[in-house]
Amino acid sequence: MRQFLQYGVSGLSTGAIYALVALGLALIYRSTRILNFAHGDITTAGTFVAFMFLGFNLPYGLAFPLAILAGAVLAMVFYFAVLVPAQRREATQLGQIILTLGLGLIIQGLVSYFGGTETQAFPFPLSDTRIYRLGGIVMSQLSVGTLGIGLVASLLLFLLVQKTRLGLAMRATSENLPAAQTIGIPTRRILALSWGLAASLGVLAGLFLAPSLLLDPFFMLEPFLKGFAAAILGGLNSLPGAIVGGLIIGVAESLAGGFISVAFKNTLAFLIIILVLLIRPEGLLGTEFKERV
């Protein structure tokens, strides 16, 4: 039983990372109907920016916010410089998804070129080896911090979306774009903001993941795919769904790794994707109109 709880708790902290990634994906999907295949790469780029700033001996308090800002700016520039012109030329929804794939490839290549492909240790204020005990359950400082930041970020996002005028505008834009434009919401700016917000959530996840995974240009690929699975499980257009999905995937994966086999751990997320899509494509908390033939 204690082992079970231990796996569950360590799963929650990985789940918090997946939830942050999934939140970013869901935020973009529900406002623009685009699956952002560049999400993982934007995150990697942001983390590398943080690594570079730390290399200049900047304090953590300055380097991390700058990195998050850099990720957000990258996503917004992509929105204005590529997606908007593509939409003017009537790119299809699928075409826009492929555009994000192209962006992902570009960032991946540039990061490997400038950041180097060898793995590097990522310095971090929270320690991976300092341990807290609670009952019989052991948690490292890092995983407590990860879980905490996941909850805080989700809470802040919730407040932003539900309680502010800006959040109201975001909800209106994702609900009905032409209607939002008609009543005077600057939809293009709102959408750019959604992209920026999503990217900064992703970079946040990347920053907390890098110390335990070691930094290389591909370190976000796996968590990004798990985040995808989480977003699908929770429902692609539902923000609470993304959090729930992320935590479920984190815990399920940790339990599967502990009780079945470590090799099975990574395949689980993809089995979940396929099963969810077969049984309930709209996800646990999602609602989307499905046409049937």
Next chain:
Amino acid sequence: MDLIESYREELQLIRKPWTRVWVGLFVLCLILLPWFVPEHVTYVATIICIYAIGVQGQNLLIGYTGQISFGQAGFLCIGAFTFGHLNLMGVPWPIGLLAAGLAAGAFGILVGFPSLRLKGPYLAIATMGFGIAVYQVFVNSEALSGGRMGIIVTKLSPLFGLSNIAFTYYFNFLIALLFTLLSYNIISSYIGRAFIAIRDNDIAAEVVGVNLTRYKLLSFAISSFYTGVQGGLYGLFLGYLEPNMFTFMESITLFVAVIIGGLASVEGSIMGAAFVILVPQFFSAYKEMVPVVYGVTILIVLIFEPLGLYGRWFKMRLYFRNWPFR
């Protein structure tokens, strides 16, 4: 564009005598290639031939049927390892190749089932999940992947006194030619028209009598058959197989080839295959920059020339045909 007066004419692959001459000359050039160019070029041309098969299959699925797939590496992996294991058992290559295609095709039907319910982005994720799951199963199972050493495939010994490289080139060139003819025949037949109807509007296709279930699954099966054969040929060409050759990046490469070459065109598929093989060759000093070139080309193609390289080629031809009128 052309006026077609009878069904026989519709089924014809080449309608003008001059086109016949050009195509004949092009094929002749390809046949004479090993005599006139250095061995390295023949080697690259062989890889292009192998890739062209898989890209054509992928194009039948994405370009003609409009069903997106990010899991092509999974089929490639299944095809390649089916071929590899049969090869270890001493099965002759034609049967092995056929089995590779059929095994991949069977999995294609399996993956096709979600496509009956899913559309667009959701299908992209489902197939992506499949591709990665297959990769991880092969990486984690020593029995399937042959462990760390991978599987050694015995190469074909050259016939007719040809050099090794020239023989491999002719072998793969002939198979690629066969599959190209097959794709042309598929798209100009009832099956191809059913695929296009599904792409343009699946509800309307169902209404005019296209069996959606059958043709969506058929499209997945044909596409993964092509990809499976590509996998088998790739194994035969390299002489060994390991799961790390079939990562998510491989799916992306095949996908990029289809997009850059041009959706819904067989010539485009071949151009796309040539593109994704030649770019890493030219940028071999800057390996990291290859994805950047792919990415930038995708952005340019999708924004300025949605029909890809084929679209550009087609417009050039049209310009010269109509010259001096515009």
